[in-house]
Amino acid sequence: MGSLHDLWFILVSVLFVGFFFLEGFDFGVGISTRFLCHNELERRVLINTIGPFWDANEVWLLTGTGAIFAAFPNWYATMLSGYYIPFIIILLALMGRGVAFEFRGKVNNLKWVKTWDWVVFFGSLIPPFVFGLIFTSMFRGMPIDGHMNMHAGFSDIVNVYSVLGGAAVTLLSFLHGLMFVTLRTIGDLQERARKMAKRVIGVIFLVVLAFFAMSAYDTDMFTRRANITIPVFVLIVICNLLAVLFMSKKKDGWAFGMTGAGLALTVAMIFISLFPRVMVSSLKSAYDLTVANASSGDYSLKVMTIAALTLLPFVIGSQIWSYYVFRKRVSHKEPMTY
Structure with a gap:
């Protein structure tokens, strides 16, 4: 059963990593609408670059959360109850953003459109930041007692470390979104996105380095599994340096990657x-939630594993197909859905 615990932790991790890779550029495009566009038509172009993908990308979040619920019910209960308000904020932001995509073009009124454009912006800015708060504070340690109840105050969730983590995730999403714009647009808008990415990547890299520096000081990130985390950190640095190189050579696909x-x-x-922890207790290490004490029973994990291995290839295949079908660049000269 222990191996199934580990397998499902890996699957949950992959789902959330996939969510941030895919929905990350969605968030970034939404954020960039306030900084990159000169008029409403250009905002339409940007929104249409992610139009065919944003709702499918959010499925990764739903699936990841559902996997936690089924495979690690104690983790789900502690996390969702302890972070109730942050998750409600994320939910409202995602709902507002989805509604804004659909409603902004329904009325030919400038005030109407501008209102929904701001909803798109904040609906794209808030989720990655709050997710960053949640995951970094969860890793740093929260006041979880021996009954797996979390009694967190404002400063437990919002502190210098978690804010830095939230900023890092948000800025990385913004950069990722800018590179997606270079892949999906043409002309002046594409060039502006490329130039903006070059201007901000240095600052973003410094924020990311500051986050990892504080992680080294404030957590056990680089001591508990140093044989893995240090090489991964080196890879992160290399990826950012290669992104700069590919941007300078206008190899947008590689830079996006x-x-x-x-x-x-x-x-x-x-x-x-x-x-093997899933949530760290700041009160006592014995109160940490782990893959063992937070998981479902053996039979549940076996059934879930069979179902996941059967259905997951079809889900991934359908999403790959959708990206292939909608691979064409977006231009204001052609009909747009949003």
């Missing part, structure tokens, strides 16, 4: 550092 890899590896670092 590197920014996505940097974001995905940053999220993966948290899960790698957590294992």
Whole structure:
């Protein structure tokens, strides 16, 4: 049964890493609408670059959360109850963003459109930041007692370390989104996205380095599994440096891959550092939630494993197909859905 515990922790990790890689550029595109566009038409173009993908990308979040619920019910109960307000904020932001995509073009009124554009912006900015708060504070340690109840105050969730983690995830998503824009647009908008990415990547890299520096000081990220986390950190640095190189050579596809890899590896670092824990208790290490004490029974894990291995290839295949079908660049000269 222990191997199934480990397998499902890996699967949950992969689902959330996949979510941040895919939904990360969605968030980044939504954020960039306030900084990259000169008019409403260009905002339409940006929104249409992610139009065919954003809802499918969010399925990774639903699946990851569902996997935690089924495979690690104690983790789900402690995390969702302890982070109730942050998760509600994320949910409202995602709901608002989805509604904004659909509603912004329904009325030919400038005030109406601008209102929904701000909803798109904040609906793209808030989730990655709050997710960063949650995952980094969860890894740093929360006041979890021996009954797996979390009694967290504001400063337990929002502190210098978690804010830095939230900023790192948000900025990496923004950079990833800019590179996605270079892949999906043409002309002046594409060039502006490329130039903006070059301008901000240095600052973003410094924020990421600051986050890892504080992780080394404030957590056991680089001591508990140093044989894995240190090489992964080196890979993150290499990915960011390669992104700069590919941007300078206008190899947008490779640059997009590197920014996505940097974001995905940053999220993966948290899960790698957590294992075999799933939530760290700041009260006593004996109160940590682990893959063993937070998991479902043997039979449940076996059934879930069979179902996942059977269905997952079809889900991944359908999403790959959708990206292939909608691979064409978006232009204001052609009909747009949003």
